[in-house]
Structure formats: structure tokens, C-alpha cells
Amino acid sequence: MAAFAPALLLLLLAAAAATATTTTALTDDVLALVVFKTGVADPLGRLARWTEDDDRPCSWPGVGCDARAGRVTSLSLPAASLSGRLPRALLRLDALLSLSLPRNNLSGPVLPGLLASLPRLRSLDLASNRLAATVPADLFAQCRDIRTISLAHNELSGYIPPAVASCSSLLSLNLSSNRLAGPIPDGIWSLPSLRSLDLSGNSLSGSVPGGFPRSSSLRALDLSRNLFAGEIPADVGEAALLKSLDLGRNFFTGGLPDSLRRLTALRFLGAGSNALAGEVPAWIGEMWSLERLDLSGNRFAGVIPDDIAKCKNLLEADLSRNALTGELPWWVFGLPLQRVSVAGNKLDGWVKVPGDAALALHVLDLSSNAFSGGIPPQITAFAGLQFLNLSSNSISGQLPAGIGGMRLLEVLDVSANTLTGSVPPEIGGAVALRVLRMGDNSLTGRIPAQIGSCSSLVALDLSHNDITGPIPSTLGNLTSLQAVDLSQNKLNGTLPVELSNLPSLHIFDVSHNLLSGNLPNSRFFDNIPDYFLSDNSGLCSSRKNNSCGAVMPKPIVLNPNSSSNPLSQSTPSSPSSKHHKKIILSVSTLIAIAGGAAIAIGVITVTVLNRRVRAAASHPKPAIALSDDYLSQSPENDASSGKLVMFGKGSPEFSTGGHALLNKDCELGRGGFGAVYKTVLRDGQPVAIKKLTVSSLVKSKDDFERQVKVLSKMRHHNIVTLRGFYWTSSLQLLIYDYLPGGNLHKHLHECTEENTLSWMERFDIIIGVARGLMHLHQHGVVHYNLKSSNVLLDSNGEPRVGDYGLASLLPMLDRYVLSSKIQSALGYMAPEFACKTVKITEKCDVYGFGVLALEILTGRRPVEYLEDDVVVLCDLVRSALEEGRLEDCMDPRLCGEFAMEEAIPIIKLGLVCTSQVPSNRPDMGEVLSILDVVRSPQDSPGDEMV
Template sequence: MAGASPLVQLFAALLAVAATATTTAALTDDVLALVVFKTGVADPLGRLAAWTEDDDRPCSWPGVGCDARTGRVTSLSLSAASLSSRLPRALLRLDALLSLSLPGNNLSGPVLPNLLAALPRLRSLDLSSNRLAAPIPAELFAQCRSIRTLSLAHNELSGYIPPAVASCSSLVFLNLSSNRLAGPIPDGLWSLPSLRSLDLSGNELSGSVPGGFPRSSSLRAVDLSRNLLAGEIPAEVGEAALLKSLDFGHNLFTGGLPESLRGLSGLRFLGVGGNALAGELPAWIGDMWALERLDLSGNRFSGVIPDSIAKCKNLVEADLGWNALTGELPWWVFGLALQRVSVAGNKLYGLVKVPVNAAPALRVLDLSSNTFSGGIPPQITTFAGLQYLNLSSNSFSGQLPSGIGGMRLLEVVDVSANHLNGSVPPEIGGAVALRVLRMGRNSLTGHIPSQIGNCSSLVAFDLSHNNITGSIPVTIGNLASLQVVDLSKNKLNGTLPMELSNLPSLHIFDVSHNFLSGDVPDSRFFDNIPETFLSDNSGLCSSRKNNSCNSVMPKPIVLNPNSSSNPLSQATPTAPSNMHHKKIILSVSTLIAIAGGATIIMGVIIISVLNRRARAATSRSAPDTAISDDYLSQSLENDTSSGKLVMFGKGSPEFSADGHALLNKDCELGRGGFGAVYKTMLRDGESVAIKKLTVSSLVKSKDDFERQVKLLSKARHHNVVTLRGFYWTSSLQLLIYDYLPGGNLHKHLHECTEENLLSWMERFDIIIGVARGLKYLHQRGVIHYNLKSTNVLLDGNGEPRLGDYGLANLLPMLDRYVLSSKIQSALGYMAPEFACKTVKITEKCDVYGFGVLLLEVLMGRRPVEYLEDDVVVLCDLVRSALEEGRLEDCMDPRLCGEFPMEEALPIIKLGLVCTSQVPSNRPDMVEVVNILELVRNPQDCPEIELV
């Protein structure tokens, strides 16, 4: 300022002093704001310990960044610091902030409505993975100003997405995923000039996707997956030519793939799995030559898989599973550099042709649930990087290639439910990374190789339903990680190795239906093993049953070869040697009674034979048109007019008791809305459950009854109880089901002890199993109608199976008698639309019941509980707890926190969505299963295998 007048110099000096004073005051405000922030939050890790009001400048504090010139606080970054409190209002005083990042903490409460307005320079805001709740305030986006990056993902936000977000013209990145946001997607989002990435996945958004994708769009990534969006995928979505990733998966979309997608030559990921898309797969998919990941699974696509997909040379993942695709396996599955391939659950057929030196990068191969035949290609064993191989539920024959033993990275092998024969190759011991080996439901013979003990990582081992002989190798006792073993329904003999007692993680060990003998190993697991895991091994002994092998067993009654007058003799174990041939003297009256009884028996046999011949003659003269050739029928009682017993498929239709004994009170298993259930046994020794319908006066005609029962009998699924047959008279109707020894789910949830408490994994397995069973029924047009925990039965392995399905179809109408008198046992599970005078039964009624059941499994509480002065409804209880951020109150306290939060939270949310008051807001069971499987195996997690 040389040459300036003294007055000008004085004025400049005053301005400098004023500026210094202003800056100092601002710095003081920043320090005070951060100190107030610190005092308002819980800091268990001590991340804020160095923040002290004694400092004039906070720029050296952890997590704090400053402007080098002014010293003002421009960034605050405290990631995963375990901070907890409501979102502190002290943040509003940091008006120079450019970046605010507080992800992965426990901050709660609502988002501050004036947050963006109070921080006018803020360009980046990340509050993801906290516990923020309540609707997003509309005022938040009223003054967007400079905001470019905004993430509120993985919180508990609810309500609609404020339409004002479409006015934030500077937005580049917007992530509102994994909340409870509902309603439509706001119009105008696609027109934001700077928007490159939009993630609204994992919410409850509904309605159709708005159109209006402009050619000038800057969008690179759009993720709308895991919502309740419906309608067709917008026809012009392909106009956004810069898209690299597009995920519309796991919604309710219908129609086909819009042809505009073929113009996305730079698209790397296309995900539309888990919808209801239909039609043939278009050949133009190959025009998207940059594709790296393609997910078309869980839809209704039909026709053959186009060869043109081979033009996508960069493709590393392709999931076409669970559609209705036909034809042979395309050659490009093994011809490209694919790492993960699934075509499971289709109608593909023929031989699997694998060229030599193919698929060097393949890590996951899932061909399950098709109709492939022939031998398993030995070339598969040359895939050095293969980790997951699933060939289950096909028609493969021959032997398991021995070369599998040389696959050092192989972790999962599932070849169950095929027609394999031969023995388990001893070379299997070379697969040292093997965690899961499933070979059940084949025709395998030979012994279990002792080399199985070399598979030190093995967790699950299934050889059930084969013809395996020999003993159980002691080397299995070396497998310290083993949790599940199923060797049931084989021909194993010998004893259970004592080394099994050393297995610390054993959870299931099923050797039922074999020829094993000897003592059960002495360990905590075997002391509490369910009887069903050991059943049908007559020589096995257990201290639990007080029948140790060392005890004296009673001798059977035998014929006395040294007696001509006395027909029976019984050896007594304590009898002296000189008494071994002692005769038993029978009185004359006893002999007369025996002879008379024999005469009566012979008479009954002769009469029965004559009756049967007469019936056969009658049947030849008057053919029975009510039963098809694949049925077996026989009267329950001697009177030919009493009724008809029909058994579906093969098996003996005879029972070990007469028709009256079948309904003995002592054999009753339980009662439900449609009748009582009894246990009895077939002549071949197999137990069955018989349901006596108590709505006889409402049952349809005999023809309609048989037609409906025949439809239900075709249900064949791992999670559905098999209907074996029925018995009909005008006044008595019986349904015959498989008997499941594990009891019903209600008892396991509400009548269990601490020792028998269901674990988190068991509960998750039950939820997924019930969902899969319900999805299967719905896909075949069967509505369960009476879903509740007492109608979910557990087999010997703890697997859930749905019972009492479709019984409403046996009735001519759902009148008030049925609703009020018979189905009230399902109170709490019944959808609210049942209150209407005109009740329309749809699959959405089952979805509501499933949602209630899901919450019941998680919380361990009944759907409705009556207290002294209050009624507690489970759905309302969970919803309130979740809205208030009390996630721990949504889980069974007996689990003591032994559950992963990242799994529990989305499942709770799913239960609440399923119990929506509006039927159209509930997902279908295909969507439910997809969500549950995604929770268990997140596809966006690179280390999770594609299943």
C-alpha cells in the first residue's frame, strides 16, 4: 500500500483486524460445536478422548479436517466409532463443513430437517449404517445447494421419499438403500443432470417405475432391487446409454425384457432375477457385449438359452436358474472365461458335454434340478479352480468320477437325488478343502471309505437313502468340524465308533434305518440325541433307554424239541443247567382252549378268502371307475359297503389295526380346525398320520372329494407333508399322511426347555423351509389357507414340512360356520380381509399368515397373547419396537444375542411387509424366498458363493 494516504492505510488495518476477529470467533465456534458434539454422544471406544476445549484449534483432533488457510473445520469423519445418541444438533454449528461422514455408528432419532440448510457448503453427507428412524423430512431437500453425495443407507427410515429430492440438481450419488421407505419412486429423478449413481434397493417401494430416461442422462448405476415395484420395466430404460450397472431384481415386474436394453453396449451388470418376467430370452442379449454379470434367475422365461450370449466375451457370472428354460446346456457355459454359472431349476435335458481343457476359471457350477442324464463328465475334474459343484436332482447315472479327489479347492459337492451307482471313491480323501458332501438318494453300494477322514474341513456329510454296507469308519472321528451327518436308510452294520464322541461341533447324526448294533458312544451329544436319529437299528443300545448292551436280555419263547405233548417252552436266563429241558405242563382246559382258538382262526381265514374271491368276481363284472390304475384300494372293514381306502402310489394299504382302532384316543396326536390327527402303522411297519375330518357335513360330494384329494396328493416337495391316501364314507372321511416324528413347530417354540431351544440357524432354516414349501404350493395353484405353527411339522432332521394344506378346497363354501367355529384356532394368523362379508381366498392370505409365523419364530412369542388387562398382537409389538430402534426387543431373548444382526433385521422387515394390511402390498412367495436366500447368501458379497 505504498503511496496510499494515511486514511486509506488506517481503514485497511481496521478491516484486517475485523477479519482476524471474525475468523477467531468462527474457530471458537467450531471448537465449541465439536466439544458439545462430544458431550452429547456415548463414546465407548474413546475415539473422541483427544477432543478438549482447552485447544484453540481442533485441526489435530482425530476425525477432524480443516482448511489450511482459514483453519475452519471442513470435514468430520468418524466411521465405525460405535458412537451412540440421537443425531447431535451441534453439527448445525459447523457451517464451513464440506464433508460429514458418520457411517457405521449407533446414531438414532430422525434426520435433522434443516441439516442441509444449516450447512450451505456441504458437498458430501454419509450417515449410513446407523439407527436413524422416522420419515425423511421433506425440508431436508428444500435447500440442497451444493450437495453432491448423499447416503442414508442401512438405517430404519420410513415413509415416502420426498419428491423435493428431484430438485437437487447437483446430486451425483444418492443412496437410500436398506430402509423401510415405501410408496412410489419420485418423478424427475432420471432427469437430474449430474446424477450418476442411484441406489434405492432393499426398501418397500411400490408402484411402477416412472419413465422418462433421457438420452442425455449421466446415469452409470441404478439399483432398484428388493422392493415391491410392479408393472413392466420401462421401455425406454436403454436410452440411458452410459449405464454400467442396472439391477431391477427381486421385485414384482412382469412382461419381458425391453428391447431398448440391447443398446446398452457398455452395460456390465444386468440383474432382473426374482421377478415374474416371461417370454423367451432374446438373442440380442449378445449385443450387450460388455456384460460381466447376468442375473435372469427366478422368473418365468421359457424356450432355449440363446447361443448369442457367447458374444459377451467378458461374462464371468451367469445365473439363469429357476425359470422354465428347455433344450440342452449351451456350449458357451464351458467355452467362455466364466467363473460362476447356474442353470438350476429349469427343464434342461440331455447329456452334459464338456470339451477337453474347458472352463479354466470356473469356480461355481450349479446344474441342479433339471433332467440331465448320462454319466457325470469326467472332464469336470479338470476344473482346477472349481469350489462349488451342484448336480443334484437330475438323472445322472454311473459312478462319481474318482478324479474329484484331486480337486484341491473344491468345497461343496452335491450329487444327491440322481441315479448314481457304484461306491464312494476312496480318492475323495484328496479333496482336503471339502466342506459339504451330499450323495444321498442314489443307488450307491459298497463301504464308506476310511479316506473320508482326510477331509479335515468337512462340515456336512450325507449318504442317506442308498445301499451302503459295512461299518462306519472310525476315521470320521477325526473330522473336528463335522456338524451334520446323515447315513440313514442304508444297510450299515457293526457298531458306532467311540471316536464319534470326540466331535465337538456335531449337531445332527442320523443313522436310522440301518442294521447297527452295540452301545451308543458316551458324550453330551449322544446322551441327548433324538431317538429318531437311531430308530430302526434293533441292536443299538443306549443308557438313556436303560437298555445297555451289558444287561441281560429276556429270551424269546421257542419250541421245545424234547417235548411232544407241550407245544411251548420258554428258557429262563437264570435257570440252572439241569433245568434247561424242563417241560411246561398244560391243563386239559388250556389245551381245549388252544384247539378251539385255532379252529376259530382257521374259520376266519377261510371266510376271508371266500369273501375276497367274491369281491374279485364282483369287481370283474363291474369295473371300479373311481380309482385309476396307479391306485391301490381296500376296505378298512369287512363290510364291503362301509367305505373305501385309497393309497396313492406303491405300498401296502393295510393297517396293523382295524378301522375303529385307528381313531383310538390313545393314538391321538392333536386337534386342529379341520379335525383330529391320529398315529397308526401300516402292515410294512411304516408309521402314518391319519386326519379325521370333523367337517363331514360340509364336505363336497364323493367325486369332488376324490378329485381334490388326488390333486393334493401330487404335491411332492421336501418341505410339504406327503398325502398318502384317503378313506371315504358319507359320514367319515380320513386323510392319510406321512408321519413326522419331530412334532410341530408350536411345541418347539413355546413348550421347549433351555436344552431343546431352537438356535438361530435352526430358526432361519425353518423360515426358509416353510417359505419354499408355500412357494411350491402356490406355483401349483394350492392355497394353504390354514398356516400356523401347529401345522408346521418337523422331520427327524429338524426340517420343516407344511401340513393341512389345501383342505379348504374340500368344502363347498366358506360360510360363517367354518370361519367362526373351525378356523378360529388360527387367530392371529388370519389376514384382515377375512373380516369382510365376501371373502376371497388368495395366495396373499397365506403370505400374511407366513409373515406372522416368521415373527413368531424370531420372537418366540405367540401371535396373540391375552394379559390380565391387555391384548398383545405380535405384529404390532414388533413394528413398534423396530420404529423405536429397539431391535433387540424383536428377537427371542432366549437367544441371548446369538444371531447376526445383518440377517435378523431384513428378516424382521420382511415379516412386517408380509403382514401389511393391504393385500396388494404383500409380496408373493417367490419374492419372499428370493429375499430370504439373498439374506443368507448376499450376491453383492464377493466371497459368497452363487448357489
């Protein structure tokens, strides 16, 4: 027994030493966590139970321990509202296997040597915080056994450290939605275990390197929303296990590489919003597992291949905004597709819906093509359809009555077609309808009262039709209604008082109708902008002190058998009259008589005006021949007389006289195309008159009138309305709505700090200008001269784009485009203007918009001339982005009232719009889509098609 005593003593000593080591380690873990607690703000009290009085932290919230050794192996505090710099105390938790602190407000840099200090770490998640500065160069130097890393949705900048290619155990790397720049590190595709790589939403640039090995383990690769250029790597298809590949929103050129056809396991292929060209390859049909396909916003041409029908699992297909031709492929209605968009192509023919069509569609967008024929009634059998857009085609006929049976339909847009007939009363059955757009057609009849059953309706557009009758009072039932456009119709009667029940209304445009009577009594109608009511001579407003009289005069009823003056006092009847029956004229007869009287008065008026014109022709000052009919001509025998044309039914005379147009006291400003003056029409409406100073360059009278009439049809809430024009061979005037809010240039550069535009006002202005430009481009009008002084604000602060399309009035634009007299703000000019032969395209406007967006956010002028330097805004912001100091560029007058996560994508968008290569710039439709996503980031990418 005594012989075993030394051995037993050694065992006891070893156990005591191990216990002491473990106790010391546990104490270190407790101290490290307590120091962590003191280094962060904890407003929710999630760390309240963390106290140094405890010997073991394993029962603390968010802390996990190894059951045998008792060491802290995991720290998980997601969405705990912790703030402050990432504490260095974390580096003392050397037994940590998992560190998860996502969706907090932690700031500062990523701790240098983080992976080296935590040698056992397998998982690191610091996503959705406010971590800033560059990614430490040595972060991946000793990555050992790390498996997953997520630093997504932070503010990290600089390059991706090349050492990441040495992390041989890495399974998943997510660096998305930061400010990273530069190229993808070489060798990253060779990581043997890498399954998921997400670098989306950064400013990474250059070409994507090739070198995808056949042994690649990649399942998901997301490079979207960066600045990558060049061709897609030819060997990307070697990564045969890929299930998701997103290359969208970059600047890739060329076509889809053939190697993609080998990706038979691929479920999602995203290549939208690039500059890819060629035909859509038929071999896409060999990608058997494909569920989602996005090739939108490229330059694909040719027909859509039928072989795509081999993708039996395809649920979503977005081929919109390309140059595709031919007919709509049969598989659109033959596969169990849920979402389809071919909008913005050149497809034509009839929309054919087979009788045995699959009925799974939720979203169908066929807008902006050349489809003709009628709307197939079979489309109403798609009971699950939620979004249907057939706008901007050549579709004719009537809206099928069965549309009312589509109980899940939320958006119906058939605007800008040639539809006839009336709005079907059955529309009231579409109880889920939120948006109904039927504007710009040839609809007649009345607005059905049943529309008041569409209780979810938010937006209603029936403008630019021939709809008659009153506005139904049932509109007052639609308490969710926000925007209504009934302009350019033949509606009559009064505005229903029930409209005062609409609490969310902010747009109600009934301009250019035949309405009369008082406005409803509500806060909205008390402050409604005048342009929503214009050209309704009978509408009255107590706010303008012109309320309607309570008693309307009774109509005069004529007796056709009486030869006496119907307005004189009654006299005894003659004997012969006693034998005649008293006859009251019918309404139609009265209308005929009234019409004849109007014609007679018109003839007399024209005769008098012509005499005045001839009499005035002898004076050296040009006369104005007024015309309500914008097709009428000035007297041909008098070349010196002028012609004033007013579009619509406004009063075409100036109350202040023609001299006010040239009066310096009335001058509002001067631009490249001329000076602008304010004057007032006889009906009291103020207008802005632009006196063109390029008279010697203006086209002929006929060409001038033709082009001006095109511009007059540009009616949109974010475009200044062209009201009329005046012409002589030596003087041309354009008449616009007067906007009291002044121009954007003054608000950005000439206002006091107290009156500066807020963040939301600037955001709204950027979106409003984008909408106005998109509307112009959709109607084939290039602005050419976009700048902050040509963006005007109305009384509500809403932006309206002015001075659009004036360059089209010149006969030889390329000879004058570089003239500082015409293009007064060179900072907005696209670089292609410097070419000898200039081709004006919509991409020139996109460049100007990009500069304008940067100007709005930074408060700086596009070009600033210093004593020894010239600062170009685009270059300044681009450098700041690359260096990770965009905050320094923001307008200091905003004083932190904005969120950088909103400002950064807008700045990036502005830089993309100002790309030196026109083809790399997005179109305004894409710009607006991006802005909508920035404003509503909670919307999933799958919703963008809607």
C-alpha cells in the first residue's frame, strides 16, 4: 500500500493544477464579458444579469458554454440594441466557437487580429451594425478553421484583403451592402470549401476574374449591385453545383457565356440591368432546375426562344426592357409561371391565351410593346392574378366585363392604348383593386357608380378619354384613395360633397373638363393646387373669394308660336293665338338653338378680330391675333401679324397688356434659350412667358408649331405645363404655368440655413424629377438642358421639370450644342457633347440627372472655380466614395437628419448615371425603380417586377 503513495500524490497534484487552470480560465471569461458589458450601451437591459459576482457566466443571457470544461464557447446577442464601439474584451474569449452580434448599433472598426486572437472560432456574424473604416488587412491572415463570416450591411470600406483566399475552411462569406471597392481578390474561386459568396451592394469594380475550377463547391454567388464591367467569365459554368447566380445591376457586356448551360442545378439566374446583348440563348431550356430567370434591362434582341418551355419548374421570368421582337411565346400561359414581365420590348401581334392555359399567374406585365387586338376574355380566368399591366400598346376593343370577377386583382393598368366603350360596371367586383389606370384611351360613357365598391382603391386614373356625365358620389366611399386623375375628359356637374370624406387624398386632378359648382369642404380642397382644377370655368372656390351663388337663374323657355320679344313684358294674346296650343321646346331643340347662336357669335367675333388685326398691321409693333382653336391660322394676307395659341379653354388675353412681356420689372430670370417674364391672363391666372432668344435658329413656322404642339401634350404632375405660344417670324413666345416656389437652384445655393431644404424634401425632389424625365422619355421627348434652375417648385414644394424639348425647335442642333449661350451650365453636359457629331439621346438627360442628384445631396454646384483649381462635383464625390468618406460630401446644412444608408445608394446611382460611356448609364425607368427600392427597402427583390 505504501508503494502506491507517491503515485497517488502525483495524481492529486495534477488534478489540483487542472482545477486551478480551469478556474483561472473561467475567471478570465467572466472578466472579459463584464468588460464587454461596460464598453457598450444596453438600453434594453439585455446584459443586466451579467455581474462579476458570478463565478460562472454560462447562465447569462446570450452566453453558451462547453458542458465539460465550462468555458464560454458562444456569444449570441442579435437585435439587442447594443451600441458603442466593438469592445476589445472579446479577444480574451479564446475558447469562443461562435460570435453572433447582428442587427445592433455597434460602431468602430472590425477588431484587427480578431481571428488570430480567437483560434477556435468557427462562425462570425457582425452583420447589420455600423462598423466602419477599412477591413483590416490582417483579418484573414490567420483564419485557421473559420467556417462562416458575415460582415454584411455595415459601412466597411477599402479593398477586400487578398488573404481571404487563404481561408481554406471557409464555407460562407457575406460582405454585402458595404462600401467596398476595388477588384475581387485572385484565387477566391479556388477555396475548396466555399459554398456561398455574397459581395453584392458594394462599389467593387473591374472585371470578374475567371478560374472557376470543376471541383468548386459554390452553391450561391451574388455579385449584384456593383460596378463590375467587361464580360461574364467564360468558365463560370464550371461551378457545376451552383444553385443561385446573381450578376444583376452591373455593367457586364457581351452575351451569356455558353458554359452556363451546364448548370443543370441552377434555380436562379439573375443578369438584369447590365449591357448584355445578342439573342436570348435557346440553351436556357437545358437548365432543367431553373425557377427564376431575370434578364431584364439589357440589350437582348431577336425572338424569345420556345425552348425555355423545357424549364418545367420556371416560376418567374423577367425579360423586360430589352429589344426583343416577335410574338408573345406560348409558354407564358403554358407553364405554371407565377410572375412574367416582358415590358419595354418590341413584341407585337395578338395576345393569345390558349383554352388549356395554366392558371397560376400572379403577375403579368406586357406593357410598352406593340401588342394589338383586343384583351382576350380568357385572361379573366386567371383567378389568382394580382397584377396586370397592358399599358402603352395598341390594344383596342373594350375591357372585358369579366374583369370584375378577378377578386384578387390589385393592380390593373390598361392606359395608353386605343380602348373604346365605357368602364364596365362590373369593375366593382374587383374588391382587392388598389390601382386602376385606364388613362389615355378613347373611353366614353360615364364613370360607373359601382366603382365605389372597390374599397381598397388607392390610385385611379381615367384621364385623357372622352368620359362624360358627373363624378359619382360613391367615390366618397373609397377612404384609402390617395391619387385621382380624371383630367382631359368631358365630365360635367358638380364635385360630390362626399369627396370631403377622403382623408388620404393628395392628388385630385379634374382639369380640362366641364365641371361647375363649389368645391367640397375639406382641408385638401381648401388647399388644392390650381392646376388640378384649371379649364373648368364653372368651378368655384370660397378660398379664392369666387364662390358660386346659392340660386342659379332659371332657364328661359321660348314659345316658337310667339313673334314677340320673349324678354319683354307679356301682352294680351291676339285672337289668332288663342287657337294655338302652347308648345315648350325640347332640350335638344334648345341645345341646337344655343349652338347656332354660339356659331353666329363666333363668326362675328372672328370678323371683328380680323379687322383689328388688319388695322393693327399698319403699326410697327406686332399685333396679336387671338385664337381659341389651336389649328387656326393668322390671316395669310398679313405677314406681320402674330398668332397667339392657347391650348385648352383658358382666356387667351393678357390683363396687363403685351408690354408686360418685355418689362424688366416682370422678368423672372434668364436661361440659355431666353428670358422668362411673369404676366397674368384675363381670367386672373398668372403665367410665365419665355421669350426665345434663338429666333434666328428656330425652325420654320410650321415645324415650330408642330413641335410645340408635341410639347403641349406632355402633361404630368412633375412637368411644367405648356399653356400656349405666340409666333411671328422675329418673335417667339412660349406660355407656361407660373410656379410660385421658384427654382431649385435658388433653394440649394441662395437660401439661408434656416430655409434650407430638408432631407425628405430633397429625396422627394429627386424622385419627382426622375418621374418627370421618365414621362418625357416615354413620349419621345429629350430634355437636353436639365439643370437645377430648370426644376421649379410649386406651392406645395413638388418639383416640376421645365424648359424641356426646346432644343428640338432648332434646325441643326449639332452646330450650336456647345454654345454657352444655349447650354449655360456645362457641369451638366454629358461628355458626348464634345464629339464633333453629336447624337442627342435620352442618356444625355440621364447624365444631367445624375449630376443634379449629386448637387441636391451635397449642396455643391456641379463645377466650382477656385483660385487655382476647378472642382468637378462628380469627380469629387467619386473620390470620396473610393476613400470611404461620403459623409464629408453631404450638405452640412442637413445636420445629420438623414440616414446614410439612404444617401449612399442615391450617391452611387448618381455616379452610375454620370458614367462616361452612355451605354453604361441606366434609363430613367431603371433609375426610378432603384429610387423606389431605396425609399422602401423592406420590399423584397421579388416585388420589383410589380
